[in-house]
Amino acid sequence: MSLAKSSSTKRLSVLIASPDRYFRGMVVEILSGYGYTGVWTAETLRSLFDSLGRLDIDLVIMDENMPVLSSVEICRMIRSRNADGKIPKIVLVASKATRTLVDEARNAGFDALITKPVIPARLAKTLEHLYQVAMAS
Secondary structure: OOOOOOHHHHOOOEEEEOOOHHHHHHHHHHHHHOOOOOEEEEOOHHHHHHHHHHOOOOEEEEEOOOOOOOHHHHHHHHHHHOOOOOOOEEEEEEOOOOHHHHHHHHHHOOOEEEEOOOOHHHHHHHHHHHHHHHHHO
16 A cells, blocks of 8 residues: 555644744645645644644654654653553654664654654655554554
């Protein structure tokens, strides 16, 4: 199944969390190019959790450079707050995938990690994989 052709993956609701307006805009543009219509953005920790509380989010794409708390701490909070309900898939976007970061991300509960610069085909492949895993479970 190709992500660009799958109407099911296009219906996923995606939240892009980053304090960087350029990063948020770039990811919105990539997802729009693949036909996504349910895309929201959050630039602060408060707007991230507000969005998770009021929207039915399937997937969070989070920049490693979040304000106030680290992305690892934020992922743990999302996992613990939603332990009894729907837990979105969470993708970490980092400038470098060091062994330490990979281990921290895995232990915090991230479902995937991709590195910057965000390559549209790599992001699409990651989202397709997460969609297939979610559908299989």
